[in-house]
Amino acid sequence: MSEGVVHLNGELVPAEEAAVSVHDRGLRYGDGAFETLRAYGGRVFAWEAHAARLERTCETLGFADAVPSAATLQDRVLATLEANDLADAYVRVTITRGEQAGKLTPAPDPAPTVIVVARSLPRGGLAGDPVWDEPAVLQTVRTRRIPDAAIPADAKTLNYLNGILARLELQRAATDEFAADEAVMRDGEDTVLEGATSNLFVVDGGRLLTPSAELDLLPGITREIVLELAREEDFPVETGRFGLDTLRDADEAFLTNTTWEVRPVGVVDGIDLERGPITSLLRRRYAERVEAACYED
Amino acid sequence: MSEGVVHLNGELVPAEEAAVSVHDRGLRYGDGAFETLRAYGGRVFAWEAHAARLERTCETLGFADAVPSAATLQDRVLATLEANDLADAYVRVTITRGEQAGKLTPAPDPAPTVIVVARSLPRGGLAGDPVWDEPAVLQTVRTRRIPDAAIPADAKTLNYLNGILARLELQRAATDEFAADEAVMRDGEDTVLEGATSNLFVVDGGRLLTPSAELDLLPGITREIVLELAREEDFPVETGRFGLDTLRDADEAFLTNTTWEVRPVGVVDGIDLERGPITSLLRRRYAERVEAACYED
Numbered sequence: 001m002s003e004g005v006v007h008l009n010g011e012l013v014p015a016e017e018a019a020v021s022v023h024d025r026g027l028r029y030g031d032g033a034f035e036t037l038r039a040y041g042g043r044v045f046a047w048e049a050h051a052a053r054l055e056r057t058c059e060t061l062g063f064a065d066a067v068p069s070a071a072t073l074q075d076r077v078l079a080t081l082e083a084n085d086l087a088d089a090y091v092r093v094t095i096t097r098g099e100q101a102g103k104l105t106p107a108p109d110p111a112p113t114v115i116v117v118a119r120s121l122p123r124g125g126l127a128g129d130p131v132w133d134e135p136a137v138l139q140t141v142r143t144r145r146i147p148d149a150a151i152p153a154d155a156k157t158l159n160y161l162n163g164i165l166a167r168l169e170l171q172r173a174a175t176d177e178f179a180a181d182e183a184v185m186r187d188g189e190d191t192v193l194e195g196a197t198s199n200l201f202v203v204d205g206g207r208l209l210t211p212s213a214e215l216d217l218l219p220g221i222t223r224e225i226v227l228e229l230a231r232e233e234d235f236p237v238e239t240g241r242f243g244l245d246t247l248r249d250a251d252e253a254f255l256t257n258t259t260w261e262v263r264p265v266g267v268v269d270g271i272d273l274e275r276g277p278i279t280s281l282l283r284r285r286y287a288e289r290v291e292a293a294c295y296e297d
Numbered sequence: 298m299s300e301g302v303v304h305l306n307g308e309l310v311p312a313e314e315a316a317v318s319v320h321d322r323g324l325r326y327g328d329g330a331f332e333t334l335r336a337y338g339g340r341v342f343a344w345e346a347h348a349a350r351l352e353r354t355c356e357t358l359g360f361a362d363a364v365p366s367a368a369t370l371q372d373r374v375l376a377t378l379e380a381n382d383l384a385d386a387y388v389r390v391t392i393t394r395g396e397q398a399g400k401l402t403p404a405p406d407p408a409p410t411v412i413v414v415a416r417s418l419p420r421g422g423l424a425g426d427p428v429w430d431e432p433a434v435l436q437t438v439r440t441r442r443i444p445d446a447a448i449p450a451d452a453k454t455l456n457y458l459n460g461i462l463a464r465l466e467l468q469r470a471a472t473d474e475f476a477a478d479e480a481v482m483r484d485g486e487d488t489v490l491e492g493a494t495s496n497l498f499v500v501d502g503g504r505l506l507t508p509s510a511e512l513d514l515l516p517g518i519t520r521e522i523v524l525e526l527a528r529e530e531d532f533p534v535e536t537g538r539f540g541l542d543t544l545r546d547a548d549e550a551f552l553t554n555t556t557w558e559v560r561p562v563g564v565v566d567g568i569d570l571e572r573g574p575i576t577s578l579l580r581r582r583y584a585e586r587v588e589a590a591c592y593e594d
Contacts, residue, residue: 006319019316020324022303022412027317028391029457030327061458062465090399094325102387102416104457104494105464105478115319119399146448149441149485150459159456160326160401161358162447167402168359181402188446188485197401 005083007076007116012083020113026096029104030158032113033057036258037091039081040123040294044091046258047074049221054093057155063097063110073114080116090121090259096158124261126287135266135275136255138195139180140244141169145193148216156218163196182255184247184268187216191241198257199223202250203278207236215241222256222286229285235278244269252276262286302380304373304413309380317410323393326401327455329410330354333555334388336378337420337591341388343555344371346518351390354452360394360407370411377413387418387556393455421558423584432563432572433552435492436477437541438466442490445513453515460493479552481544481565484513488538495554496520499547500575504533512538519553519583526582532575541566549573559583 006018025031035050044050051070058064068076077091094115100107124130143166151159166183173180182195194200194217201210201223208230213219230237247253253265253273262283264275303315322328332347341347348367355361365373374388391412397404421427440463448456463480470477479492491497491514498507498520505527510516527534544550550562550570559580561572 008319015320018319020319022305022315022317022391022414023312024324027321027324027393028331028455029461030455031458031461034325061461062468092399094319096324102389102414104460105468106461117319117399142446144444144446146443147441147485149439150443150447151462157458158325158327159458161328161454161456163401164326164328164358164403165448171359171402188444 004119005080007080007114009114010076012079015117018115020096020115021099023099023102024096024113025098025100025106026094026113026158028102030160031061031106032094032096032158033061034092034094034156034158037077037093038121038258039077039086039089039091039118040125040290042081042087043294044074044077045290045293046221046225049224053154053156053221054095057157058095060152060155061097061157062106063112066110066112067095068114076114076116077118080118084118086118086120088121088123089118091116091118094158121259123290125290126284130261130263132260132263135264136182137180137267138182138184138265138269139170139173140184140186140269141166143169143183143185145185145187145216147187153216153218166196178270180267184244186244190243191215192243192247193217195255198255198260198263200247201226201254201256202242202247203252203276204246204250207238208278209238209240209242209246212239212241220257222258222261225289226256226262226282226286229282229289233281233285252279254279254282301416302377304377304411306411307373309376312414315412315414317393317412318396320396320399321393321410322395322397322403323391323410323455325399327457328358328403329391329393329455330358330453331389331391331455332453334374334390335418335555336374336383336386336388336415337422337587339378339384340591341371341374342587342590343518343522346521350453350518351392354454355392357449357452358394358454359403360409363407363409364392365411373411373413374415377415381415383415383417385418385420386415388413388415391455418556420587422587423581427558427560429557429560432561433479434477434564435479435481435562435566436467436470437481437483437566438463440466440480440482442482442484442513444484450513450515463493475567477564481541483541487540488512489540489544490514492552495552495557495560497544498523498551498553499539499544500549500573501543501547504535505575506535506537506539506543509536509538517554519555519558522586523553523559523579523583526579526586530578530582549576551576551579
């Protein structure tokens with residue numbers, strides 16, 4: 001965890017020295033943005049989409065003008081990979097509003113704190129093992145997703161307690177025989193939205209269905225790519241609103257995020273789901289997309 | 298800001314060296330709790346109530362068992378005041394889940410990060426100047442308070458973007474002639490709840506009215522003391538549910554929090570409010586309560 005080298009405010013520093021002031025607003029209030037990325041073969045997958053979302057989040061927080069350019073950030077990510085001698089890696093870019101005096105209202109002229117950390121994460125891909133060991137075990141939690149009216153749902157911020165509380169519910173409900181590893185989060189009207197760190201897809205009656213980005217969820221970059229891949233396959237795609245019954249009765253279901261890529265769902269609220277052909281097809285297509293983006297010139 | 302001495306994980310360190318790892322979950326996710334305190338004459342006001350809430354928040358986050366005892370925390374607060382040669386001070390105690398590997402689900406056996414910072418804040422009190430310069434200028438914002446179902450409203454956590462977004466709305470709406478300094482936050486049904494960092498009281502038709510703690514708000518410790526003081530004065534008190542009209546039509550209104558104590562409201566959404574006798578009375582009673590608690594044996 002404290003091995004290797006971290007890129008902190010423009011400099012590479014040993015991980016054990018990579019620290020931020022106790023007065024940093026990232027620590028005081030979670031006042032910042034982040035992105036989780038994967039590098040495959042030394043290249044960052046879907047960088048443009050992640051950089052665009054990072055900028056949008058910083059705009060929502062009102063400090064985008066003070067943040068280094070996407071090109072500078074990309075240079076820092078690549079420098080971090082190189083300094084740690086990593087080709088296949090998990091990368092996290094974190095940008096806080098920086099150190100300011102102790103008032104909640106942000107002061108003008110912020111000096112953001114910019115952190116890039118990376119650690120080894122083997123690719124998996126078509127031939128290797130995926131990051132996840134088993135299909136996901138889902139459980140519906142009482143914790144509801146924060147509504148868009150309180151914090152814009154498409155901002156990826158350092159305020160992540162909503163998802164942590166959902167995961168703590170799973171921990172508290174776990175037994176020796178049964179432990180869920182992803183939470184199903186709903187809005188106040190019981191509409192299914194997403195997992196704590198993943199988007200959710202079901203295959204239902206010959207179509208691929210996922211909660212609409214109009215709902216109060218973070219529409220992930222992997223989700224967007226999977227929707228594209230399904231359309232390329234001429235598989236019927238629908239984004240909309242559905243409840244727990246649709247998920248529990250699904251022919252197949254899977255989760256997407258940058259780290260897991262496409263991860264089949266094995267169990268929903270104790271109900272076994274079949275591992276089906278559409279999930280397998282989309283996993284393969286996603287691996288081919290990575291192959292094309294990161295290994296071909 | 299980086300002057301003086303900070304109490305970090307049991308040791309007093311120079312502020313410029315007081316830093317936490319980039320892998321700390323407080324920074325990665327806002328995964329932690331805090332309390333804002335005031336010291337008067339070298340004593341911490343309402344310590345028991347703050348310590349109890351801090352413990353409750355850590356219980357909500359599932360790491361209370363790993364946190365130092367309230368007595369130990371109080372010792373650290375007093376040591377921080379002494380090391381900085383402070384008698385009248387703002388104090389913040391921050392406790393994060395600590396450094397863990399990069400997964401959202403908390404790992405077992407946390408080693409929390411415990412931070413105490415203090416800086417000079419003159420008392421004000423009966424004779425001196427209050428912390429605030431002028432009566433508060435309130436403006437209703439679009440940003441809605443996070444519902445209790447998403448994050449328990451009575452937990453005081455490091456996830457404070459909801460309030461920051463409310464304050465950013467005020468900044469964006471400010472002109473040379475007009476700038477509000479506290480936001481009026483509502484729930485999804487337009488019920489008035491609280492400010493970004495304060496509780497809200499109105500005097501309306503001969504009674505003191507404040508949003509009920511059953512609603513999705515953080516019922517502050519100063520709020521509780523003010524309710525006690527009003528009851529001691531035999532002034533009719535009501536906690537309930539009301540909308541913007543009640544606030545705008547109030548005979549008087551004031552805000553409470555640990556730092557501001559009791560702060561009159563001068564303007565609500567551009568409407569001037571009278572500064573009235575009940576607010577003045579409660580300010581005086583609060584100052585006397587501080588006097589009794591911190592200056593008498």
